Amino acid sequence: xxxxxxxxxxxxxxxxxxxxxxxxxxxxxxxxxxxxxxxxxxxxxxxxxxxxxxxxxxxxxxxxxxxxxxxxxxxxxxxxxxxxxxxxxxxxxxxxxxxxxxxxxxxxxxxxxxxxxxxxxxxxxxxxxxxxxxxxxxxxxx
Numbered sequence: 001x002x003x004x005x006x007x008x009x010x011x012x013x014x015x016x017x018x019x020x021x022x023x024x025x026x027x028x029x030x031x032x033x034x035x036x037x038x039x040x041x042x043x044x045x046x047x048x049x050x051x052x053x054x055x056x057x058x059x060x061x062x063x064x065x066x067x068x069x070x071x072x073x074x075x076x077x078x079x080x081x082x083x084x085x086x087x088x089x090x091x092x093x094x095x096x097x098x099x100x101x102x103x104x105x106x107x108x109x110x111x112x113x114x115x116x117x118x119x120x121x122x123x124x125x126x127x128x129x130x131x132x133x134x135x136x137x138x139x140x141x142x
Contacts, residue, residue: 023068023114024052030112030125031055036062049092053112061104063093065131068114077113078128090135103142109133 013021028038031053040054053064065085067077081089089109097103111131116123134140 019070019118020066020068022118024066026114026123026125027064027066027112028053030127031064034127043096045092045095049088049095051089051092051096054096059104060106060108061097062108062110062129063089063096064110064112065089066112066114070115070117072115077115078111078126078131081111081132086132087135087137090138093134094138094140098141 024041028041032038036055036057038053038055041052043051043054045051051063052066055062055064065081067080069077086109093107093109097107108130109132111128113126113128114123115125
């Protein structure tokens with residue numbers, strides 16, 4: 001009787017976090033199927049910054065922001081990548097590249113939009129290559 005009371009609780013994620021992780025998994029598979037080499041997912045860079053996906057496309061290092069929405073009622077998912085978000089992604093990218101021994105010759109910032117729900121049959125996936133440039137407050141030091 002008392003054992004059931006003390007059972008270890010399994011933490012559950014909020015529904016929007018589950019949807020976001022699902023979207024990242026779909027985006028990763030989508031890009032991999034199109035020839036990109038995925039180097040990492042959900043990479044923490046510093047205390048505050050995170051890169052959703054990191055990939056290589058030929059000689060280009062690609063920093064990918066994944067935006068997942070259940071519908072496009074309130075606009076396209078890429079609209080959520082505003083000036084502040086671009087700044088944080090740029091800061092994370094520069095911090096990441098500074099740590100590399102061999103600096104990349106080329107890099108770019110892509111956005112992948114995923115529209116749908118995990119229980120839906122065919123979500124919409126859009127890849128927007130070179131969606132934005134490095135924030136003007138940063139410069140490449142090499």
